[in-house]
Amino acid sequence: MVQKVAKRFYDSLVAGTILAAQCNDCGNWTFPPVTACRECGSRNIEMKEISGEGTVYFYSTSILPPKKFAEYSPYAYGLIELKEGPAFMTMVEGLDASTPEKIAEGNKRLPLPVKAEVIERAGMNVVCFRISE
Numbered sequence: 001m002v003q004k005v006a007k008r009f010y011d012s013l014v015a016g017t018i019l020a021a022q023c024n025d026c027g028n029w030t031f032p033p034v035t036a037c038r039e040c041g042s043r044n045i046e047m048k049e050i051s052g053e054g055t056v057y058f059y060s061t062s063i064l065p066p067k068k069f070a071e072y073s074p075y076a077y078g079l080i081e082l083k084e085g086p087a088f089m090t091m092v093e094g095l096d097a098s099t100p101e102k103i104a105e106g107n108k109r110l111p112l113p114v115k116a117e118v119i120e121r122a123g124m125n126v127v128c129f130r131i132s133e
């Protein structure tokens, strides 16, 4: 079941569609989608397309990026909250993460609206958030 959710998520990314799980019991969204609601633990969830719209509240740099993303480092790694509710740390495009000074300056401009997009990184389709001001 876990694999099934992950497979649907990644298959939909190929088509440029970003899915999250919405709970049929409490209505909360979980992203990335998993087999149970993060809020109430219910397994009565449904995979639905999300708007991709959200807000970035702060960011830092990829101090210890996963090996497969090392060649893209340093990249901005920030706290995103989706319009639908879930919040998580992820890659953000459009923010300067090259030096501690740039990061400090960049954070002064936050929060800013972001929009999700599907990009290719390390041969995989990943969800990335781009500043949409």
Ligand SMILES: [Zn+2]
Residues within 6 Å of the ligand: 023, 024, 025, 026, 027, 028, 037, 038, 039, 040, 041, 042
């Ligand atoms: Zn729930």
